[in-house]
Every structure is written in C-alpha cells, then in structure tokens.
Amino acid sequence: NRLMNEIILELYKQNYAISNLAPFSESFYRRYGYENAIYEKMYELNPAYLRFFKPIKEGKIVRGKWKDSN
Numbered sequence: 001n002r003l004m005n006e007i008i009l010e011l012y013k014q015n016y017a018i019s020n021l022a023p024f025s026e027s028f029y030r031r032y033g034y035e036n037a038i039y040e041k042m043y044e045l046n047p048a049y050l051r052f053f054k055p056i057k058e059g060k061i062v063r064g065k066w067k068d069s070n
Contacts, residue, residue, distance in 0.1 A: 004032050008032060019034075
C-alpha cells in the first residue's frame with residue numbers, strides 16, 4: 001500500500017497523466033484509482049486471402065550447447 005501511494009505521488013509530481021500496468025489483479029489496482037483502458041481486438045480472416053504470400057525459406061538452425069557457443 002505504501003509503495004503504490006509513493007508511486008502515485010511521484011507520478012503526480014512529474015505530471016504524468018497516464019501510467020500503464022500489466023496487472024496481476026484488476027481489483028487490486030482499482031483500489032488506487034486504476035481502471036482497465038486497453039483492450040485487445042481480434043481479427044479473423046479467411047486463410048485463402050493469404051495465398052499470394054510466399055513463405056520465406058532462408059536462414060538456418062544451429063543446435064548445440066551454450067558452452068560451445070563461441
């Protein structure tokens with residue numbers, strides 16, 4: 001609680017109007033005046049629309065151990 005109050009006060013002092021969180025709990029942050037304002041939008045399209053795009057087939061995969069990376 002003290003940490004959140006300190007953060008909010010510091011944001012206010014620096015004239016930040018918005019702060020963005022990736023909350024573990026919306027109800028927790030709501031106690032401090034936060035509200036969810038960013039939403040995800042999903043588009044669905046017919047895969048046939050992508051038939052004109054050719055997949056890129058370049059590059060390589062190298063497997064080994066981290067200690068052998070040099």
